[in-house]
Amino acid sequence: MKNYWNFPTSIPLSLRIETMSYTAAVERLYALGQELTLASGGAVGTISGKDSPHTRRKFNLDQMRLLAAALGHPERAFPSVLIAGTNGKGSTAAMLSSILRAAGHRVGLYTSPHLSRVNERIQINGVEISDDDFARLYFRVDEVGSALVTAGRLPHPPSFFEAITTLAFLYFSEQQVELAVLEVGLGGRLDATNIVEPLLSVITDISIDHTEWLGPTLTEITREKAGILRRHGVLVALSQHPEANQVLGEVAMELGVTGINAAEYLPPHNARAWGAAYPVNVLGETVELAPPLAGTHQHRNVALAVAAAVELCNRHGYKLSAEAVATGVRATRWPARLERFSLGTGQAGALLPEVLLDVAHNPAGAWTLRSALNADPKSGPRTLVFGCMQDKAYAEMAQILFPIFDHVVVTPVDSPRTSHAEDLLAVTEAVGVPATAADTALDALRLALKRTPPEGQVVCAGSIYLAGPLRVWLQEQMQEALQARQAGSNPR
16 A cells, blocks of 8 residues: 555554544644635635635535545445535434434434534444544545545545545444434535435525525525435425525426425424423324424424434335334434533632523524523523624624623634624624623633623523533533532532
8 A cells, every 4th residue: 555644664653553643633634624714815616606705625526526436435335314404404413313213223423513522523323433433534535535636636635524524424334324314514515415315305494604605695595405405306394484495396396306394293383382392293103202402493403303204214114113203302412502501609609690502603593592592481681602703694693692681792713714802892882782802712601600690691602613612611610510519418
């Protein structure tokens, strides 16, 4: 085998293996660069073909297919379901995976982005890929990609998302999953996941987002997401914005797609309260669905997941029972979606307010969060910790969210695409809500905790890059509070 890493042969094998460690793999993966990071420069086309005043890599599935072919087409070794949309696709993917696991299947789950560790993106039956497997497979992708570049068959090495998507395909192929549930990263038509031939295509709620790449209108965005449909395939969806409905209908008709409306798995109107269980008829039986993910908006994601699972059963012979559906929905874990943290007392002994963590990162997500907060019986003062990407519609998000808070603490997030505190302060001033800026997300949360009374609530939202590091800190605080309570109840 050729030495594509350019290691001198005089270096001992043990040292070369150490160089291919998990840490080295993650560092090299991140060094590939993020597709969505914009830099000023010459114009390049967006996904939808429009011109953009930014320099970035063009999306091209031919390169992804070439890389997969050089690796033996791992994406063809397992059946799959593709899930696209603007909001809710991660929750839907997690629920569908959980339902199939409850039915006894071996299920791969690929999602993006991650909260804390990149391994989160690749799971089998709820267990993340190990560091060793991640490193081994990453360097395999890296080696083949480098060889293709050297041979002149690829113009450049695989991007971050192309590399990790290929890694996931290799892992699912090796581990012989019965099905892989794949969340589309961006758009659909030219997303790296879209080289598979899915048994089903699921499309969640579509709204305006990523306009630099997908186009400025809901029609253009929907057409990009409809790119995951296949001729004579199956689409699982719910009725949504009329403009999106029209595009999905047109594309489905053109391709001869069978449409499955998931509406029959929505709860009755009188049972759509936050946190309430509700009856649904599944496979001829009535079961109680009790989604653990907070917010009535999750009912739509549950319905899509259940409809997809039933279609897999009816059309493709996957074993499934009504009880497995109820168990799988109940067992779903998908963090930072209206996730609550009770921290107990702080270092000074004072009771701390509840913290609510959410990944709302666009106007549609902001409306969903606002609706959930309005339905929440919490009556004390609320403080918002807010940080987001500069390419998001943060002024619109501010108009939606900020007025329901008593104070806002703005912060940059850990990404080269972060919005700046001065820009966020400007939109806060325009909305007319008192605001403070903090240097880091953790500083912002600590400041919010300090200024919010115990009966109040701190809400953290705006980006997954805000939620991720804050969740790690909140979990540590929860663990310390638990240990303190246990020590107090078991004095020596």
